[in-house]
Amino acid sequence: MSPKRQSLLPFFLILPAVIFFLIFFALPLISGIQTAFTTPEGELTLANFEKIYGKSFIKAVFNTLSLVAIIIPIQLALALVIALLVNTRLFGTSKFLFICAIPIALSEIVAGIIWLSIFTEKGYLNVMLHTLGFLKQPTIYLSYEKPATLFMTIALTEIWRATAIVMLIILPGLQMIHKDYFDTADIFGASRLQKLRYVTLPMLKPTIRTSLIIRTVLAFQMFAPVLVLAGRAFPVLASETYRIQFFTRNIHLAAAYALIIMVISTAFVLFYMRSLRTRWSA
Amino acid sequence: MAEVRLENVCKSFGDVKAVDNISLHVKDGEFIVLLGPSGCGKTTTLRCVAGLEHVDEGKIFIDERDVTNLPPAQRGLSMVFQSYAVFPHMTVFDNIAFGLKLRKASPDQIKERVKEVASLVQIEDLIDRYPYQLSGGQRQRVALARALAVEPKVLLLDEPLSNLDAALRLQMRAELKLLQKKSKVTTLYVTHDQVEAMSMGDRIAIIRNGSLEQVDTPERVFNHPENTFVGNFIGSPPMNMLECDVVEGGSIAIGNFTYKLPESVVKAIRKTKTSRVILGIRPKNITITKEKRKNAFMAKIGVIEPIGEELVVNLTVDGKLLRVIASPSQDLRMGEKVWLTPDTRKIHIFDKKTGKNLL
Amino acid sequence: MKKQEVICYIAMVIISLFVLVPIILITIGTFTPRLELYKWPRGLIPSRFTSDSFISFAQSYGVMNGLKNSITVAVLTVIFSLLIGIPAGYSLSRFKFKGKSLFTVGVLTTRMFPIAILAVPLVKIYMGLGIYDSILGVAFIHTIFAFPFAILISHSIFASVPREFEEVAMVLGCSRLGAFRRTTLPLVAPGIAAIAIFAFIISWNEVFAATLLTLHNRTLPALIVARLEATTLDFLFASAFFMLVPCLVFIFIIRKRLLRMWGIILR
Ligand SMILES: Nc1ncnc2c1ncn2[C@@H]1O[C@H](COP(=O)(O)OP(=O)(O)O)[C@@H](O)[C@H]1O
Numbered sequence A: 001m002s003p004k005r006q007s008l009l010p011f012f013l014i015l016p017a018v019i020f021f022l023i024f025f026a027l028p029l030i031s032g033i034q035t036a037f038t039t040p041e042g043e044l045t046l047a048n049f050e051k052i053y054g055k056s057f058i059k060a061v062f063n064t065l066s067l068v069a070i071i072i073p074i075q076l077a078l079a080l081v082i083a084l085l086v087n088t089r090l091f092g093t094s095k096f097l098f099i100c101a102i103p104i105a106l107s108e109i110v111a112g113i114i115w116l117s118i119f120t121e122k123g124y125l126n127v128m129l130h131t132l133g134f135l136k137q138p139t140i141y142l143s144y145e146k147p148a149t150l151f152m153t154i155a156l157t158e159i160w161r162a163t164a165i166v167m168l169i170i171l172p173g174l175q176m177i178h179k180d181y182f183d184t185a186d187i188f189g190a191s192r193l194q195k196l197r198y199v200t201l202p203m204l205k206p207t208i209r210t211s212l213i214i215r216t217v218l219a220f221q222m223f224a225p226v227l228v229l230a231g232r233a234f235p236v237l238a239s240e241t242y243r244i245q246f247f248t249r250n251i252h253l254a255a256a257y258a259l260i261i262m263v264i265s266t267a268f269v270l271f272y273m274r275s276l277r278t279r280w281s282a
Numbered sequence B: 001m002a003e004v005r006l007e008n009v010c011k012s013f014g015d016v017k018a019v020d021n022i023s024l025h026v027k028d029g030e031f032i033v034l035l036g037p038s039g040c041g042k043t044t045t046l047r048c049v050a051g052l053e054h055v056d057e058g059k060i061f062i063d064e065r066d067v068t069n070l071p072p073a074q075r076g077l078s079m080v081f082q083s084y085a086v087f088p089h090m091t092v093f094d095n096i097a098f099g100l101k102l103r104k105a106s107p108d109q110i111k112e113r114v115k116e117v118a119s120l121v122q123i124e125d126l127i128d129r130y131p132y133q134l135s136g137g138q139r140q141r142v143a144l145a146r147a148l149a150v151e152p153k154v155l156l157l158d159e160p161l162s163n164l165d166a167a168l169r170l171q172m173r174a175e176l177k178l179l180q181k182k183s184k185v186t187t188l189y190v191t192h193d194q195v196e197a198m199s200m201g202d203r204i205a206i207i208r209n210g211s212l213e214q215v216d217t218p219e220r221v222f223n224h225p226e227n228t229f230v231g232n233f234i235g236s237p238p239m240n241m242l243e244c245d246v247v248e249g250g251s252i253a254i255g256n257f258t259y260k261l262p263e264s265v266v267k268a269i270r271k272t273k274t275s276r277v278i279l280g281i282r283p284k285n286i287t288i289t290k291e292k293r294k295n296a297f298m299a300k301i302g303v304i305e306p307i308g309e310e311l312v313v314n315l316t317v318d319g320k321l322l323r324v325i326a327s328p329s330q331d332l333r334m335g336e337k338v339w340l341t342p343d344t345r346k347i348h349i350f351d352k353k354t355g356k357n358l359l
Numbered sequence C: 001m002k003k004q005e006v007i008c009y010i011a012m013v014i015i016s017l018f019v020l021v022p023i024i025l026i027t028i029g030t031f032t033p034r035l036e037l038y039k040w041p042r043g044l045i046p047s048r049f050t051s052d053s054f055i056s057f058a059q060s061y062g063v064m065n066g067l068k069n070s071i072t073v074a075v076l077t078v079i080f081s082l083l084i085g086i087p088a089g090y091s092l093s094r095f096k097f098k099g100k101s102l103f104t105v106g107v108l109t110t111r112m113f114p115i116a117i118l119a120v121p122l123v124k125i126y127m128g129l130g131i132y133d134s135i136l137g138v139a140f141i142h143t144i145f146a147f148p149f150a151i152l153i154s155h156s157i158f159a160s161v162p163r164e165f166e167e168v169a170m171v172l173g174c175s176r177l178g179a180f181r182r183t184t185l186p187l188v189a190p191g192i193a194a195i196a197i198f199a200f201i202i203s204w205n206e207v208f209a210a211t212l213l214t215l216h217n218r219t220l221p222a223l224i225v226a227r228l229e230a231t232t233l234d235f236l237f238a239s240a241f242f243m244l245v246p247c248l249v250f251i252f253i254i255r256k257r258l259l260r261m262w263g264i265i266l267r
């Protein structure tokens, strides 16, 4: 093989990826920004943003951010607990790991329907409460009049579905921490909690950051559970984007919405990058 | 069987000159060791010979055939890697047969040849196993058998023993050497271990920072190092190096003492007109005495390290450290002042500026 | 057993139940007679198990077509992701070249965007290209989800196979391609199969982009979203169960590799 050909080979091999990236990632990103700032006639404008700004927009932003604020800390804590349990390497932990990982293979919409079967009027929650004698007539949980309950069911569905994602990022990070660090802490007489506080968590910081970024970004495009459980009663940013695209058929408004989602999620990513920086790793 | 010739071979990775103008002639059937500290370019040199790296400049010949631009497969050589690279998805048999299959040998031929080399490296019993069922030493034999099976004209070995434990390393050292003498395959052997190099090589090529420092027999490399680097690198504990001024009357100054050099040495120094030299003397070639002797200099004993039957005595002369091998029967004490007499026949004089041996 | 171990086991049982019970419930729901789902009072276990809901779901209008579309899109996504991801992953693991870190950063940034949202501007672009409401269009955006994973995972799989294997093969008489085929490929094949399954699951499950980019050629999830407001519980339960089963099978197949594959996403 001539040296020339060999030196071009690596570029040749990444070329398909680069082309694909440009056409289906960079191009829509740019085109999306452009669409958001223009009228259907192609004039520059801010009107799209003015039009979507209103009661339902504020509600969607509020709902999305509250979901993020509740779901993500709980998921992180739960994922940590699962990862620590798996890492005890007691008998049966590999089966436990597999069970906890199952939801990662499930679609948002499947998760939504599964929890609908529990929270719907004649669903399994009411059936169980009835069987146990706690209630006579079914309670309605998924109603326009009960935003707090709606919020909780959606949060629960997301916690059930997506904790696995966080866990499967945290666990390898946990297992990469060398045993010697824990042994050193043992030599100095650290208790379990102290080891968690002074060894595990600080060393997991880069991992936690990655999991937070991935999870938060996914949270901003979440919409199926919301549609299944609440319909229009609980607007979030992604479901509103979908509604505008489908019912107003105005792509400029939808693009403006999409852009706002991008901006908020990027802000979160940057925030995580800054606030969870470590001096000893990238 | 074949000769290998490297002519002005250069290979850089970005700013790093891994191989810097190396010329080397390996004779037919010779066992040559490439020796040098880690990172000096030994592996890269070997990979250039194999054709795994494309040289930037220079030419490589195998038996007068210019192979510089040939792919590895067409060079008629074999290689054993430091990590062995025994294929985990093939049995020992398939590993050894790999090269033969590529050469389209018949199944019968393959079977016979695999059996032959397997018994040569003593792994006949392991032939149906998978690599994960083998120990490090056994894997290494598989790698060797695989390399030998194709009857290469040249065998390249990159630190093949460095992943073995000390006892096995000693045993394999002897076996490898014997195997090479029997098969007479021209061998380039890379190591950073000078003892290994001394005990195995017909000749040793010492490399530093990508350049050849000296190519010679083990005996010559040890007794006639061409420069301070070689002197320092070969031998353990390393050769003592004392910087001295040349003074009138064929002597050099060591601290407050003058040490008289033999006439032949003086002549050599005069020729170069240099005024500052380095006196090189191996720890074995200095005698320690408690009473003053002619042409000796005084030193103060520091730490004494027992190494089995001998002692390594650390001494300071004029603020510089010297090591001398002495016998425990001498009853030496730390802090004691003693006299050192170098064996005049065994001294080396290097030019301070160039580091070259002047003798 | 020590007290701590007991606590660990209790925690594991509770968490396992939290994950498994809903899946068991939807399975029961799917095989409950349709009318019993709306009855009150009703018991947890139905009077009899029946596959009526399941059959009527499978026979309802558009479902078979949606299934066909979902499978086609997922298979295309797998093919595209492998075709794009494997060479790039191989290149990253075997060569140093200018722009390598830029390329890696580019791949990693895709994780920092809610990619599904890109479906909105893609509607316009697809209309221009004439692939709006087409299987191909959906497969393309699903590939954007899957190919960064394919690159990162195959990169690490290739990196775990020492390059010496190929070099030995080349010294012993293989060409570069032959060396890859005979040594590296058989060793990475199971890992590549896992990537394929992963890409399949990503595509099979994706809702938002598929919903936005199709009208008639809907994939199953998109079909379900479109029918949400005008359908019955039994249809929904059966659809969820139907979507769930292949995923469970697949995740079972790759269970041993799950951890390794996700660990890679860290880097
Ligand atoms: N593929 C490579 N890319 C960049 N630098 C390399 C590569 N291979 C070797 N080097 C550099 O070239 C020098 C010589 O390396 P090597 O030949 O492996 O040394 P040795 O085998 O003597 O330890 C080192 O500085 C090393 O870092």
Ligand SMILES: [Mg+2]
Binding pocket: B039, B042, B043, B044
């Ligand atoms: Mg080396």
